[in-house]
Amino acid sequence: MREADETTRQRLADALRAEPATPSELAVQLDLTPESVLRHAEHVSRSVDSATTDEQFLVAPPACRECGFDGFDDLLNLPSRCPDCKSESVSEPTLTIE
Template structure:
């Protein structure tokens, strides 16, 4: 299938099969906002379910206190709920 014929979600899935990426990295690559990327990734994760592949998420992590037990793994948190620091790394996604 030619790249122009693939949907954004198919291209996102292909990119995540190649290497892990954060919403910001994917936003730059696909010229979309990180919020739009997260909405697409919600659909990509459901489409991968039940098949031979797994949609994996490395959770967001606070760089100050190490907190990584965020409720929404696909969310891009603005601050740590534990120490209130804004130094929070984005989640990273991959398909294996």
């Protein structure tokens, strides 16, 4: 299939099958915003995690670089600050399909 014929979600899934990536990295690769990548990732996760595939959509949670907190409620989110120490140094989640 030609790249122009693929949907954004197909291109996102293919990129995640190739290697783990953050929303910002995927945004550059797919010419989207990080927020848009996360919205599409929600849909990709539902289709990948369905009973018809042997694949899994995995998310390494965002983490605070100051205190190490990684207990964020919504893993498909770009938190602006740590709820524990209030630091704004929070890493992005890493997405992959295995």
